[in-house]
Amino acid sequence: MVQDSSLVLTALVKRYGDTVAVAGIDLKIPSASYCCLLGPSGCGKTSTLRMIAGHETVSSGEILLGGKYITRSAPADRGTAMMFQSYALFPHLSVLDNVAFSWKMRGRSEAERHKRARELLDLVSMGALAQRLPSQLSGGQQQRVALARALMTEPRVLLLDEPLSALDPFLRVQMRAELKRWQQELGFTFVHVTHSQEEAMALADQVVVMNNARIEQAGSPREVFNAPRSEFVARFMGAHNVIDSPAGPIAVRADRLALHRTPVPDAREVAVRAVEYQGTCVLVKVSPVAGGAETFWTASVPDAVFDAGPLAPGETVYASWPARDAHALVA
Ligand SMILES: Nc1ncnc2c1ncn2[C@@H]1O[C@H](COP(=O)(O)OP(=O)(O)OP(=O)(O)O)[C@@H](O)[C@H]1O
Numbered sequence: 001m002v003q004d005s006s007l008v009l010t011a012l013v014k015r016y017g018d019t020v021a022v023a024g025i026d027l028k029i030p031s032a033s034y035c036c037l038l039g040p041s042g043c044g045k046t047s048t049l050r051m052i053a054g055h056e057t058v059s060s061g062e063i064l065l066g067g068k069y070i071t072r073s074a075p076a077d078r079g080t081a082m083m084f085q086s087y088a089l090f091p092h093l094s095v096l097d098n099v100a101f102s103w104k105m106r107g108r109s110e111a112e113r114h115k116r117a118r119e120l121l122d123l124v125s126m127g128a129l130a131q132r133l134p135s136q137l138s139g140g141q142q143q144r145v146a147l148a149r150a151l152m153t154e155p156r157v158l159l160l161d162e163p164l165s166a167l168d169p170f171l172r173v174q175m176r177a178e179l180k181r182w183q184q185e186l187g188f189t190f191v192h193v194t195h196s197q198e199e200a201m202a203l204a205d206q207v208v209v210m211n212n213a214r215i216e217q218a219g220s221p222r223e224v225f226n227a228p229r230s231e232f233v234a235r236f237m238g239a240h241n242v243i244d245s246p247a248g249p250i251a252v253r254a255d256r257l258a259l260h261r262t263p264v265p266d267a268r269e270v271a272v273r274a275v276e277y278q279g280t281c282v283l284v285k286v287s288p289v290a291g292g293a294e295t296f297w298t299a300s301v302p303d304a305v306f307d308a309g310p311l312a313p314g315e316t317v318y319a320s321w322p323a324r325d326a327h328a329l330v331a
Contacts, residue, residue, distance in 0.1 A: 007029040008027070008029075010026055011025075012027075013058070013059040025213075026215075036191075036208065038196075038207055039211055040195060049159050049193050054080070065156065066079070079157060080155050095130050096117050099117040100114055101152075120148040123148065162193055163175075164199060197236060209224060209236060209237075228327060242329065248328060250328055255281075258319070264318060268288050268320075269317075270297070281301060282303055297319065299319065
């Protein structure tokens with residue numbers, strides 16, 4: 001039977017003296033799903049993760065794993081394992097012994113622990129390097145070992161704190177795909193802290209956008225990207241314009257903002273301010289003529305469309321968007 005690895009956070013609060021790091025959040029993370037906690041520095045992501053792990057006490061509120069309260073359980077008794085930003089491998093132990101370490105602490109025999117460690121090293125494609133020392137591995141390889149070591153404790157929930165931030169951009173994209181594959185193969189819950197919206201969109205079943213110790217919005221990457229609820233989410237997810245309309249602020253995706261040379265109904269007159277070539281598209285930055293020079297909107301124009309009618313800074317054009325692509329934002 002597959003174990004229930006769902007997580008529920010209710011009215012969870014973390015205070016450090018006068019600082020409120022997490023201000024009473026409610027969140028349900030379904031069993032066997034990939035959840036990304038996303039937000040700017042200091043918004044409370046790591047504090048949330050550390051409370052789930054039991055590395056930080058909860059000021060108030062509750063945490064349930066698989067329907068059982070774990071709020072006050074010892075870290076080792078929770079069914080969670082944490083993979084850290086720095087991989088924190090023991091430098092003097094081989095890869096195999098690093099992975100087997102937690103079973104040594106539990107008094108399991110060498111044959112038993114090495115057998116399981118080898119299985120996990122094979123899972124993360126590191127079986128061939130089992131006898132190396134951590135210093136003889138690349139960053140991506142060290143990360144695989146750190147993952148195998150976390151899995152050795154047989155968690156139901158794996159907690160990952162910025163696991164890709166130390167890798168170069170090429171490796172980051174490769175390891176991202178592997179994390180997703182491992183999560184699907186293992187079939188348990190991953191909670192991954194990141195400040196990269198691109199990473200969260202690529203990985204998550206559920207993206208949880210945090211700001212100022214609270215959850216601004218939680219949903220699938222498509223829901224959060226296509227229908228941001230607040231100005232903060234629209235700006236943080238990027239590729240959106242926040243536009244004042246008579247009914248209040250709206251978000252319009254940059255690729256849904258159309259530019260016309262002649263007026264069309266409901267269009268706003270705008271001045272082209274800058275043109276940035278991006279390869280597959282061209283970003284055209286415009287300012288509404290009636291809106292002040294410090295307001296900028298961006299239209300993302302496919303390169304072939306732009307090439308058919310190039311625009312240059314200083315030109316005046318007309319910006320419009322389909323009504324269905326205007327998402328009302330809460331203030
Ligand atoms: N041990 C601590 N003592 C006092 N304040 C803390 C402590 N840990 C975190 N904080 C504060 O709590 C708030 C949330 O911090 P947290 O580390 O959870 O944010 P974060 O979103 O993970 O940020 P980052 O992306 O920079 O890691 C911040 O204002 C931070 O300064």
